[in-house]
Every structure is written in C-alpha cells, then in structure tokens.
Amino acid sequence: MPEVLKAPLAVEFPFTRSLGPVQSAFLTGLRERVVLGVKAKDGRTLVPPVEYDPVTAEEIRDLVEVAPTGTVTTWAWNHEPRRGQPLDTPFAWVLVRLDGADTALLHALDAPGPDAVHTGMRVRVRWAEERSGAITDIACFEPYDGEPAGPTGHSGEFADAISGIVAFARLDYTYSPGRAQSDYIHALSERRTVGERCPSCRKVYVPPRGACPTCGVATAEHVEVGPRGTVTTFCIVNIKAKNLDIEVPYVYAHIALDGADLALHGRIGGIPYDQVRMGLRVEPVWTEGARYPDHYRPTGEPDAEYDTYKELL
Amino acid sequence: MSKEPVAVVGIGQTKHVAARRDVSIAGLVREAAGRALEDAELTWADVDAVVIGKAPDFFEGVMMPELYLADALGAVGKPMLRVHTAGSVGGSTALVAANLVAARVHGTVLTLAFEKQSESNAMWGLSLPIPFQQPLLAGAGGFFAPHVRAYMRRSGAPDTVGSLVAYKDRRNALKNPYAHLHEHDITLEKVQASPMLWDPIRYSETCPSSDGACAMVLTDRAGAARAPRPPAWMLGGAMRSEPTLFAGKDFVSPQAGKDCAADVYRQAGIADPRRDIDAVEMYVPFSWYEPMWLENLGFADEGEGWKLTESGVTELDGDLPVNMSGGVLSTNPIGASGMIRFAEAALQARGQAGEHQVDGARRVLGHAYGGGSQFFSMWLVGSEPPES
Amino acid sequence: MTRDIAVVAFAQTDHRRTTDELSEVEMLMPVLHEVLDRTGLKTADIGFTCSGSSDYLAGRAFSFTLALDGVGAWPPISESHVEMDGAWALYEAWTKLLTGDADTALVYSYGKSSPGSVRDVLTRQLDPYYVAPLWPDSVALAALQAQALIDAGDTDEPALAAVAARSRADATANSHAQLRGSLPQGEYLVRPLRTGDCPPIGDGAAAVVLAAGERARELCERPAWIRGIDHRIEAHSLGVRDLTDSPSTRLAAEKAGAFERPVDTAELHAPFTSQEVVLRKALRLDDSVRVNPSGGALAANPMMAAGLIRIGEAAAGIHRGESDRALAHATSGPCLQQNLVAVLEGDPR
Known part of the structure; x- marks a missing residue:
C-alpha cells in the first residue's frame, strides 16, 4: 500500500461581526475602561450583557455600570497556554462575578501559581494598554485586596461607539484524503488517470471516492481511463x-x-x-x-x- | 393511526440586505422569530421546541451556533434541534419541525433559518483550500452554468428564457418589502444587456448574497383554532436525497427532485400538479432553473418547461405564478433561502402575501434544493386543512 | 397516536487516535454494512435515514455530502442531517417513525478528531463576541466545572480518579474502546483535571437501525424499545449557569420517564470524569445502577458519534439480555449545555 498522503490545511478568516446595541455598548465601554451590565427582567444584572433575558428571552436594554473588581466563582489552572489565549505565561481561567453583577464573566487571571488562586478570591480588571472595543481590552484579571471599586456612574452612552469587531480565527488541520483518493493522486503523478470500478454496478468512478455512491460498496479494482x-x-x-x-x-x-x-x-x-x-x-x-x-x-x-x-x- | 395536521400560524422574516451591520447574529434571528410570534400572537413561553437550520458553519465562523443562540431564541429548558442539509436546509428544517407537531411530540414549534453572509464570504467557506484537490476553476456560477447549457441542448429552449425569468422575479421583488434586491428601474433590456459571467448565465440571472432570517410558528389543530389569522395547512411534505456525483446522474432533472415531488403530491392528493396547484415558490438561484424545475416538479413535460415561462404562465398574474416573492434571484441568505420559499408558500395560502398575493391561491408548493442538485425538500400548503 | 419504536441493531468502529489512511466515508461504510447486515435490511428497505456530523471537525464545508456515498442513496432516499451528535439524528428519526411515514430508519454519525486540534476547534462553539476571542479550550471549561464541583463538596480528585479507573477497567470488555485497562491518572492537563479525567481524542463512527412495532420484532430477537426520549438545552454562557447541576438533563429525564421506575444500566455521555458526577446527581443514579459498562466516553469519544454510541451500547445490552431497562444520555456544548435522555426497555423475559 502506498504511503498515506497528508498535508496541512489552515482554515483562517477575519470574520466581521456586527454587534447590535447591547454588545456595542459593552465592548465600547471596555475601550473606555467602563464595565457595563444589563438588567434582566428578574432584577439581576448580567455581566457580560446580552440583548435578551436568558430566562424569558424578552428583549432587555437597560444598561448599568458595574465595578471592575469582583470575586472568583470558579477557576482552573492552565499551565500550558494555547494559541490565542489571553496570556502566554501560565494563568488561571476564572469566572468572575464583578461587584454589582449577578452573573459571572469568563476570563484569565494572572497569578503566580495555582496555590495563589482560590474560589472566593478578590480580583480586579487589568486593562490592556491598547484597547479597541473587544473582550481582549480586558488583558486579564489580577489579584486585588482593596475595597470594591465604585462605578463611575456611566450612562452607557458613548459618542463614538463601535458597531463591529473583526474576529480573526485560524484552525490548523492535517488533511489526508483517504485510501482511494491517495491511489488516484499517486497515479496522477505518473500522468495516468486511474479510476475505480464498482464491483456491483461495474461503473468506473473518476476520481474514485472510496465508495460507489449508488451501491454503497467499496470500490477497489483500478481502471486506467483516458487520456482522451x-x-x-x-x-x-x-x-x-x-x-x-x-x-x-x-x-x-x-x-x-x-x-x-x-x-x-x-x-x-x-x-x-x-x-x-x-x-x-x-x-x-x-x-x-x-x-x-x-x-x-x-x-x-x-x-x-x-x-x-x-x-x- | 393518523398524523396530527400541521398549521402555519406565524411567519416572520427580516428585511434581507447585503449586510445587516446594525445587529448581532442573535439580533438577526430574534427579529425574524419575534415577527413570527407577533404574527401568531404568541409569546416565547408558548413555544414548546425550537428547530433551527442554516448552511455551513464556516459562513459565520461559529461552530454549531444554535448553542450560542439557545437563550436568544427562548430555547432554555426546551428541546432545540439544528438541521443542516446544504441549500435545501431551510425547507428541511421546516419539515423536521412539522414532524414534531405531526407526531404529536409538541403542540407548537418555532422553526427558523438564517445566514449572515456578511460575517465572512460564502465563496471562501465553499472553497477552502483542501490539499491535493483541483482548485475550483470557475467560481459559484461555473458549477451551474454547464448544467444550464445541458438543459438548453436537451430542450431546444431559446437563449432568452433565462432573462425572462430574471425580469419577472425582480419585478415581483418590488412588491415584496422583505426582498433584498429592489431594482426599481429594471427592464428586460437591462437584464439582457448585463455582463455574461458564466456563459450562458448573465449577471442579472444570478442571485445576490444576503443577510437574513426567516421564522415560522407551526402548530397543531388546537393551536390553529386559537390563531388570530387564517393558518396555512400542510397537505404534504417530503425530503429526498441522492448522491453528490454518480454515473448516470441527471443534473438537469434529478431523480430525487421528481421522487420528492411525487411523494408530496401523493400525500396531498394532487393528481395533476399543473391543474391542482395554484402557485409555486421554488429555489431558483440562477434564472434557468425555473424551466428546469417546472419539468422536474411535473408542471411541464420534459423539454417543455421553458414554454410556460416564455408564454407568461409563471408571471404573477399568470395561470401558474412562480416565485411571487421575487425568489432566490432577489434574496439569498443561503441557509434561510429554503425556508423563505416554504414561508412564501404559506403566506400565499393564508392570503397574507400583500402586494404579491395571488388571488385565490388555495394550494401552493414550496420547494428547496441544495448540494450538487441532490438534496430536495418540499411542502404543499393549503388554505383548508387536510382531509383526515 | 403512539407507536412502539425500538433500536434493533447497533454497530460501531474500533475507535482510534487516528485513521488518516481512511476518508470519512471509508471509515463509515463498514459500520453501515455491519448494522444493515444485523437486520438483513438493505438501503432500499430503509424508510428514513438521518445522520449527524460536523463540518468544523472535518475542516470542510458540506463534509456530510460525501459520507452519503457510503449509504448507496440510489434510488433516492428520504434523508436528513443534523449538525449535531448522532443521538439527535436518532431523535429526528424517532419522530419520523412516530408519524407513521416510515417503519424503519438508519441513523449514523461519525467524527474524525485527528485532522485538527479538537480542543481548539471546540472554542468556535462559544459566544463569538465575548468568549471565542479568548480561545478557552474544552478542557479548560470542563476544569472550571470540576473546580466548582470540588468547591461545592460534590467530589474531590480521588473520587474523579476512581471514575476514570472504573471506566477504563470496564472498557477492557469493549473491543471497540480506545483506552482500556489500568492507566495512570497522569499530570494535570488543566487543573483540577488530569489526563486521566479527560476523554481520549480519536476517530470513529456508529450506526443504529430503528424499527416500529412488529417490524422491530421481525428484525431483532429482543428489541430495545424506546420508552421515552427527550432533550433540553440550557443558557449558553457558563457565567449564568450553576455548573454543579444539570437541570436540562433532569428535565429531559423526567420527560423521557426515566424516574418512573429504576433503570439497571446507564450509559452516560460524560467526556470528563467530573461530568459523570453532575449527571449522576441530575439523574438520581445510585450505586445499584451499572454506569457505563462500555467504559463510556472516557474510553472512546469520537466527536459527533459518542452520544449515539451511548444509545447503541444501552440498546445492545438489552439485545444481549444483560439489561432490561437502561438509560442512555448524550450531551453537546460546553459543560453539558444540551442533554438528551432516552429510556430503553426489553420485553419481559
């Protein structure tokens, strides 16, 4: 059997995401070092804010500012950060309930080691140096032992709110086409076009795909076709x-x-x-x-x- | 043992445009869903289950986006299904939802399909650089144009037929406030003078790329009895699939399409579709597919479909109006396109289609297809409930 | 209208870390043949076909269209596809059979995790505005859930290790499993989860045949009757959920009738040891219930198929006469966001 063919396949694209009013306010707020939540129908304050009540699905728009300080509700120590994650040194993933919020936000916590992290610990936002209106405007959280920071009383209205983000995403795959296609590709390298015959209906498939699609059985018998x-x-x-x-x-x-x-x-x-x-x-x-x-x-x-x-x- | 009759009591869609930059993905689907609920005078709490469909996840770059959309669509604590059957998905999604009602698993189901093409680029999503494979040599239309040529060869249709379809559909779209393309100054001459992109397909005979969503509320007899407006009743529905490429495949008139239509007609008691069906919303991404599908669906004999188009039978005021909404040629949020066909058929049967209403439309076919002309889904809806 | 519908046959591949010598259809097709052979049915005899798979896993749009080649969809077939685990494809097929439109259904699903990095691929499932840009991988999210359980006093690391050990020990009897026998619990992957707490990454496929009423009895000596099946979803954001509980699983189980009588066996789709803790609590399973005799997802976790395999394994136990009433569970989404529960029973012996 010839060697299995393999080649890298990168699936990457800069997705352009429009935000809608609530997400626009939240991400613009981060750019301005303001954290906004939204009031749900049951009175809870959701941070990060969404456009719809998570229980009733009704539209919600009532933005309120919360503090950049909060409490860890659960955590996990990530000793080997992966591509794209907020920090490239070991860190804790945390869910943080910000002061004034009733739900928790997922982000990274910069801490010296797992022994320095526990549920219930107090943390505050560390802002990114350069902010554009994205969740990564929060660089990460950091341990904090001061008083809850008071909100500045921001209205949630911004003069130059962002309306969208560009979310670049790349995934790397190793593609292998399988047995039948590999045989076909190997033959092409000798400038021969080799199909496969279905043992049942006797039709010759070029390129072969490993199965006769009408009979649902494996094809195997090689048949050279063409060149004309x-x-x-x-x-x-x-x-x-x-x-x-x-x-x-x-x-x-x-x-x-x-x-x-x-x-x-x-x-x-x-x-x-x-x-x-x-x-x-x-x-x-x-x-x-x-x-x-x-x-x-x-x-x-x-x-x-x-x-x-x-x-x- | 009989199935529960299924009624369409709510329909909603977004105004389809090239890019909805004012809403999130959640905002887009909620707009359509909210309108469907409003039409049915129901609330999120009245919905028992949600069935959502869209084309490949790469289009928005969100894997299985129904997970992220669960709370946006009021599905928390409810069943949620996600269908993906390529271009036919909008239709298949509606049929999966309808089955939940027909099987009496649920009383009222919200079904929805969407695509937000502006988040990426469909051609990117469709032509990822798969190693070892020959690159796609001809772009989107290049896949369809050779089949159109094969149809022309087989039927002897004059080469103007495609432009007649495009001219008709774009004029119909002017009567549909939700359609993407509103070309107020459209003329037949302009269509015929538009650039030949993939000969024999001209620019004006191709579909646009749209952001949009479409939603329907499906319910049982009890739900229909409470509905504020006349329901459309499902009289038949079916899906059929055949392989992507195979020896002997007929791309011009695929067997799966014929079989799917025959199944729907059998369920609905349609003996002669040309006589018994009042109007058709079919999935026509390139104008020539109108005559091709007219034959495939049994409205004309093989090789004769173009004559219906040419003689004006498929015009909005013709004997068999086709694509009253303006069709896919005027609006194409890919994953939603099939459901828009189904929804337009239901709007017609309900008498709620507004300016593009066909007078006296009692039985209307909705049709969707996708993949390599291999996946078909169709339903026939009527103004009267099925005989039980 | 009620109709008795049963799982009458189940087949699966040997699950392996990689199958790069096979295309998806080449991996899937032998399983389709095997499951049909068990019933003596041919594709043309099947009333409805439904599959589950993911384009993102394959790295290719419309990947399921090529898998259809393995079915032999000619003459054309009544067919559908969900971009979900095959357990939900089975659910769709079940509703189709309930309507009376079909008497038999072929359900299949498959996933090859080997071409990509599944931990990273799954980040694309997350909220695309607030979460996906941080690339939190699937192990990290499960670890947040595990820590929440530990904080709540619901479990501890030795208890999690015991789940891992029991699963892999049970898998020694499962020739299809990828991880079997005594394995070290290993280092932390994302603390508090160690490699032993996490599922193997691998490729595999599974298929099931459903049949209604008398047809089921003709095709199978002891059909596994679906007494109830239901699925529910929760809010997406981890920060609005109580990660130590699974209300959607409990609700699905209630609707499926799981609490009406005790089950003897449960096949739980818990890719992480900590998730078994959550599910046992939600499903009120006590020590009298055999949990995951197959080894569960900790022994083999082919994405998109692992949930269907739980239903297949539970049914196969009934077919073999080893179980009379079994619960099967499937999950999807981060930290058990969406859950399906089926209750299967054999005829009295």
Missing part, C-alpha cells in the same frame, strides 16, 4: 476568480474520459473559446510539476455523437 475524452457540457468563464491565474475568457468543461462513467472537470485550451462545443474530443496537456493536467486540448478527432455522451453530462 469528450466535452459533454461547458460554460465560458468571463470573470476572473480569486486566486486563479487564468486569463478570461476561458472554457470550463465537463469531460468524460474514455472508459469513465462520469465526467470530471477541466479547462479547455488550444482552441478559441467560442469554438468549444459539446462533443468536442480532447486530451490532457500537462505542465511540469503540476498535479493535474493544466488543461485539455482538441485531439482533432470528429466530434462525438450526442447519444454517446448524453448520460455523462
């Missing part, structure tokens, strides 16, 4: 796709390779785009080092009859 094939249908692409270095217009086609029972997709070249037609006979054109054919070009054979490929669109 027939354009079964196509479109002419007139807009440039991101990250694709192909001059427009070009033809994107479904190509049924000879011997395959379904079409794969490829670009047609070596012929003016407006002369490509259904039934055109084509063959792959490879470039050095590429995994897939760069494009397919006409073979010069007569066009295939519609009836020979109409099941392979």
Whole structure:
C-alpha cells in the first residue's frame, strides 16, 4: 500500500461581526475602561450583557455600570497556554462575578501559581494598554485586596461607539484524503488517470471516492481511463476568480474520459473559446510539476455523437 | 393511526440586505422569530421546541451556533434541534419541525433559518483550500452554468428564457418589502444587456448574497383554532436525497427532485400538479432553473418547461405564478433561502402575501434544493386543512 | 397516536487516535454494512435515514455530502442531517417513525478528531463576541466545572480518579474502546483535571437501525424499545449557569420517564470524569445502577458519534439480555449545555 498522503490545511478568516446595541455598548465601554451590565427582567444584572433575558428571552436594554473588581466563582489552572489565549505565561481561567453583577464573566487571571488562586478570591480588571472595543481590552484579571471599586456612574452612552469587531480565527488541520483518493493522486503523478470500478454496478468512478455512491460498496479494482475524452457540457468563464491565474475568457468543461462513467472537470485550451462545443474530443496537456493536467486540448478527432455522451453530462 | 395536521400560524422574516451591520447574529434571528410570534400572537413561553437550520458553519465562523443562540431564541429548558442539509436546509428544517407537531411530540414549534453572509464570504467557506484537490476553476456560477447549457441542448429552449425569468422575479421583488434586491428601474433590456459571467448565465440571472432570517410558528389543530389569522395547512411534505456525483446522474432533472415531488403530491392528493396547484415558490438561484424545475416538479413535460415561462404562465398574474416573492434571484441568505420559499408558500395560502398575493391561491408548493442538485425538500400548503 | 419504536441493531468502529489512511466515508461504510447486515435490511428497505456530523471537525464545508456515498442513496432516499451528535439524528428519526411515514430508519454519525486540534476547534462553539476571542479550550471549561464541583463538596480528585479507573477497567470488555485497562491518572492537563479525567481524542463512527412495532420484532430477537426520549438545552454562557447541576438533563429525564421506575444500566455521555458526577446527581443514579459498562466516553469519544454510541451500547445490552431497562444520555456544548435522555426497555423475559 502506498504511503498515506497528508498535508496541512489552515482554515483562517477575519470574520466581521456586527454587534447590535447591547454588545456595542459593552465592548465600547471596555475601550473606555467602563464595565457595563444589563438588567434582566428578574432584577439581576448580567455581566457580560446580552440583548435578551436568558430566562424569558424578552428583549432587555437597560444598561448599568458595574465595578471592575469582583470575586472568583470558579477557576482552573492552565499551565500550558494555547494559541490565542489571553496570556502566554501560565494563568488561571476564572469566572468572575464583578461587584454589582449577578452573573459571572469568563476570563484569565494572572497569578503566580495555582496555590495563589482560590474560589472566593478578590480580583480586579487589568486593562490592556491598547484597547479597541473587544473582550481582549480586558488583558486579564489580577489579584486585588482593596475595597470594591465604585462605578463611575456611566450612562452607557458613548459618542463614538463601535458597531463591529473583526474576529480573526485560524484552525490548523492535517488533511489526508483517504485510501482511494491517495491511489488516484499517486497515479496522477505518473500522468495516468486511474479510476475505480464498482464491483456491483461495474461503473468506473473518476476520481474514485472510496465508495460507489449508488451501491454503497467499496470500490477497489483500478481502471486506467483516458487520456482522451469528450466535452459533454461547458460554460465560458468571463470573470476572473480569486486566486486563479487564468486569463478570461476561458472554457470550463465537463469531460468524460474514455472508459469513465462520469465526467470530471477541466479547462479547455488550444482552441478559441467560442469554438468549444459539446462533443468536442480532447486530451490532457500537462505542465511540469503540476498535479493535474493544466488543461485539455482538441485531439482533432470528429466530434462525438450526442447519444454517446448524453448520460455523462 | 393518523398524523396530527400541521398549521402555519406565524411567519416572520427580516428585511434581507447585503449586510445587516446594525445587529448581532442573535439580533438577526430574534427579529425574524419575534415577527413570527407577533404574527401568531404568541409569546416565547408558548413555544414548546425550537428547530433551527442554516448552511455551513464556516459562513459565520461559529461552530454549531444554535448553542450560542439557545437563550436568544427562548430555547432554555426546551428541546432545540439544528438541521443542516446544504441549500435545501431551510425547507428541511421546516419539515423536521412539522414532524414534531405531526407526531404529536409538541403542540407548537418555532422553526427558523438564517445566514449572515456578511460575517465572512460564502465563496471562501465553499472553497477552502483542501490539499491535493483541483482548485475550483470557475467560481459559484461555473458549477451551474454547464448544467444550464445541458438543459438548453436537451430542450431546444431559446437563449432568452433565462432573462425572462430574471425580469419577472425582480419585478415581483418590488412588491415584496422583505426582498433584498429592489431594482426599481429594471427592464428586460437591462437584464439582457448585463455582463455574461458564466456563459450562458448573465449577471442579472444570478442571485445576490444576503443577510437574513426567516421564522415560522407551526402548530397543531388546537393551536390553529386559537390563531388570530387564517393558518396555512400542510397537505404534504417530503425530503429526498441522492448522491453528490454518480454515473448516470441527471443534473438537469434529478431523480430525487421528481421522487420528492411525487411523494408530496401523493400525500396531498394532487393528481395533476399543473391543474391542482395554484402557485409555486421554488429555489431558483440562477434564472434557468425555473424551466428546469417546472419539468422536474411535473408542471411541464420534459423539454417543455421553458414554454410556460416564455408564454407568461409563471408571471404573477399568470395561470401558474412562480416565485411571487421575487425568489432566490432577489434574496439569498443561503441557509434561510429554503425556508423563505416554504414561508412564501404559506403566506400565499393564508392570503397574507400583500402586494404579491395571488388571488385565490388555495394550494401552493414550496420547494428547496441544495448540494450538487441532490438534496430536495418540499411542502404543499393549503388554505383548508387536510382531509383526515 | 403512539407507536412502539425500538433500536434493533447497533454497530460501531474500533475507535482510534487516528485513521488518516481512511476518508470519512471509508471509515463509515463498514459500520453501515455491519448494522444493515444485523437486520438483513438493505438501503432500499430503509424508510428514513438521518445522520449527524460536523463540518468544523472535518475542516470542510458540506463534509456530510460525501459520507452519503457510503449509504448507496440510489434510488433516492428520504434523508436528513443534523449538525449535531448522532443521538439527535436518532431523535429526528424517532419522530419520523412516530408519524407513521416510515417503519424503519438508519441513523449514523461519525467524527474524525485527528485532522485538527479538537480542543481548539471546540472554542468556535462559544459566544463569538465575548468568549471565542479568548480561545478557552474544552478542557479548560470542563476544569472550571470540576473546580466548582470540588468547591461545592460534590467530589474531590480521588473520587474523579476512581471514575476514570472504573471506566477504563470496564472498557477492557469493549473491543471497540480506545483506552482500556489500568492507566495512570497522569499530570494535570488543566487543573483540577488530569489526563486521566479527560476523554481520549480519536476517530470513529456508529450506526443504529430503528424499527416500529412488529417490524422491530421481525428484525431483532429482543428489541430495545424506546420508552421515552427527550432533550433540553440550557443558557449558553457558563457565567449564568450553576455548573454543579444539570437541570436540562433532569428535565429531559423526567420527560423521557426515566424516574418512573429504576433503570439497571446507564450509559452516560460524560467526556470528563467530573461530568459523570453532575449527571449522576441530575439523574438520581445510585450505586445499584451499572454506569457505563462500555467504559463510556472516557474510553472512546469520537466527536459527533459518542452520544449515539451511548444509545447503541444501552440498546445492545438489552439485545444481549444483560439489561432490561437502561438509560442512555448524550450531551453537546460546553459543560453539558444540551442533554438528551432516552429510556430503553426489553420485553419481559
């Protein structure tokens, strides 16, 4: 069995999150070193504040300021911080009930070690040096043995409230395509297109996906197909796709390779785009080092009859 | 043994736009849910369960967002289900919710679907750089355009039909205050002069990218009896799936779509859909899918669907109005698009569709599909309860 | 309208740290074949199919569409998918059978945690404005819950270690389990949780066949009848919840009829030892109940399938005649936010 193929896959995006009124006030407040909560229907003050009552789901908008000091309600010692977490030195995760609040906020506590942390301990916000209106404007909490800090009496109204945040997220995966696709990709490196035949319906799948999708059984028998094939249908692409270095217009086609029972997709070249037609006979054109054919070009054979490929669109 | 009849007694949606920058994800879904409850004159406390649907989680970058949305949707202490069946999800979600009522598990269910596409970029979410795979060569429309060409070849339809659909749907959207695109100066000439993006699909024949949510309140007979406005009754509902790609797959008229429609018609006692159904909201992301689905759903013989479009049958004042709301061509919050179809069908059956109401619509089909033309969900709703 | 519906067959993979030689469908398909073989059914005989999986786990949008290849959905099938653990797919299938639209259902779920870092992936489940930007991983959140239990006097580290030891010892009888036998409790991962308190990370799949009424009796010698099944969700934010309790589990259990008569066995989806403490309390399980004879999620925790496996294991005990009335539980979300409870019974012997 050939070696298992593996490659890194990074899924990353800067998500643009609009906030709505309550979250906007809270995060803008953090930027201004003010912590806001919201009054729930039962009189509790929720921190961090949400737009809806967690019990009744009714809309709530009544913002109140709470103190930047509070009490740890539970904690967990994180001796090995992970990417993206608030501190890169060992810290405690804490739920903190701020003075004036009835619910707890999740954040990090900077403490010398687990022995310095306990439930019920008093802490205060350590503000980040640079603040933009985000939960990370609280750098972390720190131990605090003073009196509860009094709120400044802020109204929750801000002149230049933020309306959104950019939440960058990256997850790293190691992708492996599995047995059938690996075999297919290994064969492509020799410029051969190898599909797999279903033991039940005898159809040849290119690329093989490990299972015959109509019979639900494993495919295993390798069948080399092509290299020539027939354009079964196509479109002419007139807009440039991101990250694709192909001059427009070009033809994107479904190509049924000879011997395959379904079409794969490829670009047609070596012929003016407006002369490509259904039934055109084509063959792959490879470039050095590429995994897939760069494009397919006409073979010069007569066009295939519609009836020979109409099941392979 | 019989199923409990299911009634739609509340419908709500957001004004669909490219980017709702004034609300959070919770705010967006609450807007639709709140309107549905208001329509039904119910409160959050009247809801027994919540069924939510949306397309891939990567679109908003929140994994299983129903967890975060539980309190926003009043689901605390209640059952909450999250459906994901690709583009058909809005329809499937409604059907899963309807089953809870039909099975008499719950009396009143809130169902909701949404997408906040502006949080990211759908094409990013759909084309993550999976190693070893050939990059997508043609963008979103490139997936659909070859199938449209195959349909044109098969049916011999004149190449103007697509523009007729787009022109009709955009004019219908002008009568729908919730539609995303309101192109007041639309003309057929403008549609036909718009750039050819993925030949044979023009820019004006493609759907927009929207932020939006749609919600419905489904209930049983007792709930319907208390409803302040006429309910729409579910007369039939079904889902069908077939594999993504397979030897012999018919992308133009997938078997799963035919089977799904046949199941719905059987349940509803529809012998001849063209005669027995008054209007259709179908999932048409690119204009040519209207004639294709007209055939797939049995409203026209194979190769004849375009004639209904061309002769004006599918116009709002035609004999079989299609996409009275303006359709997906005018509004596309992906995960919600299927539910909007279902909701529009129910609005019509209730006589509550306002300016785009079809007079005397008694039986209306809602249709959604997704994946590689492989997942189908449909319901038929009517102004009268099912015969039991 | 009531209809008796039973679990008539269950199959699962051997759960492993990695299955990188297999695609998802290649991992799943043998389980689908096995569960159908047990009943003699073919895909075409199945009235409804429902699955559970997660795109975020796979790192790919629409990952479930390719898994469908393993089903053989041709001619087209009546099918649905939840972006949830397979236990909720089973719930959807149960409602479908209740309506009378179908007499049999195939339910499956699968998850490969090996391609990504599941601790980080799960942070994407959290409130995207206030919590996810801090990247608190799943072990950290469970550790906050564990500390709250310790502070409340509900447990201590030796008691948690005993849960871990019992689970892995019981798993020696479970050939599918990933962690078995005597394992060291290990160092703190996030204190107070040690490696032994945490589930193994791995890949796996599971499938169940449901059938209604007489059909169930035809397909299975001793069907595991679903006497009740219910699920409930709690508020999302940890700071508004009492982490030492699970009111949603208790409510689901009440609605499922779990408290009407004692059960002899409980399969609890408690990925962390401390969560078993919470669940035992919520479900009022005393020492007379066999808890997690399979080893539970501490022995094998394939994401998206581990909840369905609890139902499958509980049913399989009834099929084998080892249990007469069993409770199965599944969970989702941070610190047991969402919980499902099913009560299964065998016919009297």
